[in-house]
Amino acid sequence: MQVTAMDIYRLLPQTNCEDCDVAACGEASCMAFATKLSEKEVQLELCTELSEESFNKLEALLAPAVREITIGTGDKTITIGGDEVLYRYELTYYNPTALVIDISDNLSDAEFTERVKTIEETEFERIGEILTLDAIALRNTSNDAVKFAEAAAKLKKTKLPLILCSFDPESMKAALENVGDERPLIYAVNENNIEEMTALALEYNCPICIFAPNDLEKMKQISHNLRENGIEDIVLDPGTYVDEGVGDSLDNFVMIRRLAVEERDEDFRFPLLGIPALTWLYEKDEIKGGIKEATIAAILMNKYADVLVFHGTDIWELIPVLTLRQGIYTDPRKPQAVDPGLYEFGDLDENSPVLMTTNFALTFYTVEGDVKGKVNAYLLVLDTEGRAVDVSLAGGQLNAEAVADLIKETGIENKVKTRKLIIPGLSAPVSGEIEDESGWEVLVGPRDSSAVPGFLDDLKEKS
Amino acid sequence: MDKMSQLLKLLEKTDYIEINEFRMDFEELELQLMPAMQRVAQQVVTKQAAVQKSMKMMETIEFAPPIKDYPGKVAEVQLGAGTRKPVYLGGQQTLYRFEESQPHEPVVTFDVFDIPMPGLPRPIREHFSDVMEHPGDWAKKAVKDFGANMVTIHLIGTGPKVMDKTPRQAAEDIEEVLQAVDVPLVVGGSGDPQKDPIILEAAAMAAEGERCLLASANLDLDYKRVAKAAVDYNHAVLSWAITDINMQKTLNKYLMKEGLTQNDIVMDPTTCALGYGIEFSIDVITRTRLAALKGDKDLQMPMSSGTTNAWGSREAWMKNDAWGPTDYRGPIWEIFTGLTMMLCGVDIFMMLHPLSVQLLSEIGSTFTKEYLTTDVPDISNWITELE
Numbered sequence: 001m002q003v004t005a006m007d008i009y010r011l012l013p014q015t016n017c018e019d020c021d022v023a024a025c026g027e028a029s030c031m032a033f034a035t036k037l038s039e040k041e042v043q044l045e046l047c048t049e050l051s052e053e054s055f056n057k058l059e060a061l062l063a064p065a066v067r068e069i070t071i072g073t074g075d076k077t078i079t080i081g082g083d084e085v086l087y088r089y090e091l092t093y094y095n096p097t098a099l100v101i102d103i104s105d106n107l108s109d110a111e112f113t114e115r116v117k118t119i120e121e122t123e124f125e126r127i128g129e130i131l132t133l134d135a136i137a138l139r140n141t142s143n144d145a146v147k148f149a150e151a152a153a154k155l156k157k158t159k160l161p162l163i164l165c166s167f168d169p170e171s172m173k174a175a176l177e178n179v180g181d182e183r184p185l186i187y188a189v190n191e192n193n194i195e196e197m198t199a200l201a202l203e204y205n206c207p208i209c210i211f212a213p214n215d216l217e218k219m220k221q222i223s224h225n226l227r228e229n230g231i232e233d234i235v236l237d238p239g240t241y242v243d244e245g246v247g248d249s250l251d252n253f254v255m256i257r258r259l260a261v262e263e264r265d266e267d268f269r270f271p272l273l274g275i276p277a278l279t280w281l282y283e284k285d286e287i288k289g290g291i292k293e294a295t296i297a298a299i300l301m302n303k304y305a306d307v308l309v310f311h312g313t314d315i316w317e318l319i320p321v322l323t324l325r326q327g328i329y330t331d332p333r334k335p336q337a338v339d340p341g342l343y344e345f346g347d348l349d350e351n352s353p354v355l356m357t358t359n360f361a362l363t364f365y366t367v368e369g370d371v372k373g374k375v376n377a378y379l380l381v382l383d384t385e386g387r388a389v390d391v392s393l394a395g396g397q398l399n400a401e402a403v404a405d406l407i408k409e410t411g412i413e414n415k416v417k418t419r420k421l422i423i424p425g426l427s428a429p430v431s432g433e434i435e436d437e438s439g440w441e442v443l444v445g446p447r448d449s450s451a452v453p454g455f456l457d458d459l460k461e462k463s
Numbered sequence: 464m465d466k467m468s469q470l471l472k473l474l475e476k477t478d479y480i481e482i483n484e485f486r487m488d489f490e491e492l493e494l495q496l497m498p499a500m501q502r503v504a505q506q507v508v509t510k511q512a513a514v515q516k517s518m519k520m521m522e523t524i525e526f527a528p529p530i531k532d533y534p535g536k537v538a539e540v541q542l543g544a545g546t547r548k549p550v551y552l553g554g555q556q557t558l559y560r561f562e563e564s565q566p567h568e569p570v571v572t573f574d575v576f577d578i579p580m581p582g583l584p585r586p587i588r589e590h591f592s593d594v595m596e597h598p599g600d601w602a603k604k605a606v607k608d609f610g611a612n613m614v615t616i617h618l619i620g621t622g623p624k625v626m627d628k629t630p631r632q633a634a635e636d637i638e639e640v641l642q643a644v645d646v647p648l649v650v651g652g653s654g655d656p657q658k659d660p661i662i663l664e665a666a667a668m669a670a671e672g673e674r675c676l677l678a679s680a681n682l683d684l685d686y687k688r689v690a691k692a693a694v695d696y697n698h699a700v701l702s703w704a705i706t707d708i709n710m711q712k713t714l715n716k717y718l719m720k721e722g723l724t725q726n727d728i729v730m731d732p733t734t735c736a737l738g739y740g741i742e743f744s745i746d747v748i749t750r751t752r753l754a755a756l757k758g759d760k761d762l763q764m765p766m767s768s769g770t771t772n773a774w775g776s777r778e779a780w781m782k783n784d785a786w787g788p789t790d791y792r793g794p795i796w797e798i799f800t801g802l803t804m805m806l807c808g809v810d811i812f813m814m815l816h817p818l819s820v821q822l823l824s825e826i827g828s829t830f831t832k833e834y835l836t837t838d839v840p841d842i843s844n845w846i847t848e849l850e
Contacts, residue, residue, distance in 0.1 A: 087746075087749050087750075087753075088742065088745065088746065089745075089746035089749060089750060102849070104849075104850075124786075126738065139846050139849065140846055140847070141846065141847055141849070142847075143847050165846050166846060167844075167846060190843070211843075213839075213842055213843060214839050216526045216528075217524070217525060217526035219526075220524050220525075220526050221522075221524045224524050239839070239842060240842075241839050241840070241842070243825075244829055244832075244837050244838075244839075245829070245837055245839040245840065246826055246829050247560065247829035247830050247832055247837065248835075248837055248839050250559075250806075250829075250830060251528075251559065251560065251561045251834065254559055254561075255528055255529055255561060258529045259529050262529065263529060267524075275845070277849060278842060278845055278849070280849060280850065281840075281842070281845065281848060281849060282840075287791060290791065291791060291794065291795055291798070291818070291822070292822070294795055294799075295795070295798055295799070295802065295822060295826065298798070298799045298802050298803065299802060299806065299826070302745075302802070302803050302806045303806060311849065314787060315785070315786060315787050316786060316787030316788060316791050316792050316795070317787075317791075317795070319778060319786060319787075319792070320737060320778070320792075320795045320796060320799050323737055323738040323778065324737060324738075324741070324799055324803070326738075327737065327738065327740075327741045327742040327745075328742060328745070330742050332742065332746060336740075360740070362738075362739060362740060388735075388739065388740060391705055391706065391733070391735075391740075394681075394683065394705050395705050395707075447775075448775075448777055448781075450777055450781060
């Protein structure tokens with residue numbers, strides 16, 4: 001169902017620059033512009049020759065299958081949705097799932113401050129990227145409008161955008177009076193509060209989430225109703241079930257996204273929100289709960305969740321979630337490889353050790369993280385067409401001849417007088433062949449590069 | 464009367480009333496309840512009038528599940544025969560249970576080794592340290608204590624650089640495990656391309672008629688010999704390609720030329736662990752399953768995941784206080800890796816940690832349960848109910 005450049009071209013003026021005084025789009029032809037539009041590389045507004053009718057048609061045509069929505073304002077903004085496909089290999093997924101932590105409005109001042117701090121400060125570095133959390137979900141646990149509004153006001157100081165969680169329109173109104181100008185996500189409208197919540201979303205111009213647990217017909221009805229009332233920024237929560245009900249949640253998430261992408265069902269073309277935090281309604285054990293909550297998050301993230309709300313904040317629970325998000329949202333169109341060749345770390349001389357790895361980006365950045373600032377060494381990076389050590393060994397890209405060529409091409413033999421190459425532990429099976437082919441002595445290094453500094457220390461001691 | 468006033472109080476905020484098995488004296492109803500009911504009813508009517516317009520339009524909106532028609536079907540593979548309780552893989556005609564009933568629950572096979580494996584991470588060793596000297600005992604513990612559907616016996620010790628065990632010793636290890644448990648087996652080699660076909664052949668002979676899964680055939684070794692062993696002694700073959708759908712297709716074709724059918728092959732498109740290229744596996748496995756349902760006969764076999772690969776990730780085992788205890792990180796890493804593969808279509812999972820196996824199996828069984836047969840709890844007040 002992806003829009004092709006030809007679909008777009010038909011609606012463009014097709015002047016091919018002849019009738020444009022100056023081609024405002026900056027392209028050589030309408031077809032070139034169409035191609036860039038289809039790849040989301042340029043904005044439609046650049047074309048100055050469009051009639052209003054064509055512009056509207058094109059805008060609808062170019063709108064992503066899932067509406068892109070922003071929560072928050074200014075520096076405190078997160079964008080969700082925007083997806084075009086059901087499977088990442090078909091294109092890429094856009095806007096990584098927003099990871100949100102809940103906070104209760106009945107916490108003491110100290111607890112409240114502490115929790116906000118934890119949420120803001122949680123981070124985990126992986127292959128050169130700092131992974132962090134995205135928003136705070138304030139929960140109207142007290143069911144008291146005043147408390148809810150006060151807690152919302154306290155969150156004005158935070159660095160993160162907000163989700164306001166209450167089914168009570170009075171509470172929601174009170175909170176919006178304090179933070180409505182920050183464009184929080186209103187959570188949630190259901191069949192009982194539809195009138196009041198619709199009015200609030202319109203009054204404060206905030207995105208709003210529909211909560212219709214396990215009832216997609218009701219979901220569709222409410223969504224339709226909101227749209228009829230002029231609300232465009234909608235988020236869908238079809239209910240998160242844990243334990244036996246997790247299959248039902250999966251059904252609902254998949255059905256909604258399939259209807260959005262493949263059938264362009266206007267009532268479902270919105271981001272999806274899941275609440276792994278619900279795990280804690282049934283699980284009181286801290287460890288089991290953390291593992292389960294993360295697990296539910298993994299399922300929903302794999303199948304289309306655009307926002308996930310957590311209750312647990314333990315780092316061991318969040319690391320796998322952050323890591324999964326990083327993987328799923330990597331753009332498959334970009335090669336996952338770094339330039340092969342010689343890399344230098346630290347102070348080097350003719351006796352410095354020489355390490356080898358492959359040019360798979362994940363592998364390279366992992367090794368780089370382990371050696372940079374920790375050891376002085378040369379690192380030879382082999383072109384394995386972006387494959388990891390074990391994979392390229394099995395696939396044949398990592399072979400003795402290629403390593404020998406790499407040694408010659410990089411000129412490492414002019415930089416060191418030693419002829420010792422340290423290869424990754426996983427490539428041990430070809431160590432003998434590399435020796436034969438290159439004439440270098442081969443040392444089999446550790447299987448995991450985190451052990452490289454220790455390995456080099458041992459080596460130094462021995463010599 | 465206390466109950467009555469409570470009831471009335473409840474009614475004040477009510478938008479509609481549903482009465483189940485309600486009994487009351489008529490007089491009581493008239494005297495006490497009627498005026499209150501009238502009041503509530505009036506409120507409701509006023510509220511409803513306001514929503515009426517939109518609701519009327521809403522009622523005409525109906526929802527139908529988006530069910531697709533797939534021309535192809537995943538082949539069904541039986542593992543286990545003879546003295547084994549059989550396990551079935553594959554047979555799906557759709558991606559999801561809401562489209563069509565799913566024929567089988569996902570299967571987990573526990574990794575067991577022919578040597579004590581000192582390199583296994585501590586969270587796993589602590590469950591099996593008492594049985595690691597004997598693959599039979601190890602297998603028994605996996606089945607009895609941890610509910611394994613199947614057991615994978617890895618003949619690591621046959622590796623020329625490990626213990627260089629002979630084919631005969633390998634056959635003895637297989638016999639030991641066959642005696643110890645009655646679940647079907649996966650038989651793995653050491654990963655040595657020269658020796659594996661010889662070892663798998665010896666194992667196949669020792670387990671004749673038990674319908675094991677021989678792991679594996681790939682393009683780097685004498686796959687013909689592995690295929691022949693499977694045909695001769697009634698086993699299935701694991702067809703392993705390295706995250707490459709064309710390589711997978713080619714290998715499957717070759718294997719079928721050797722006399723194996725779709726029902727004798729399980730594919731391993733390679734599981735890259737969470738954080739170590741899992742997205743490549745997601746893409747390849749998704750494409751493979753979609754190709755099967757579209758009717759590509761060379762890719763219609765069920766799929767296997769070497770979920771154990773997750774334990775190679777440093778986040779799963781490396782001590783690092785900033786990351787929290789490894790006791791939890793390892794199992795989560797394995798569950799994430801397995802579940803992600805499950806959601807792309809994998810049928811059988813090779814795993815190590817009891818907790819990971821338990822959670823993955825529990826969740827997997829909900830994905831294959833009949834659509835709309837689960838009583839889901841009422842979560843409509845989660846905001847206030849959550850502590």
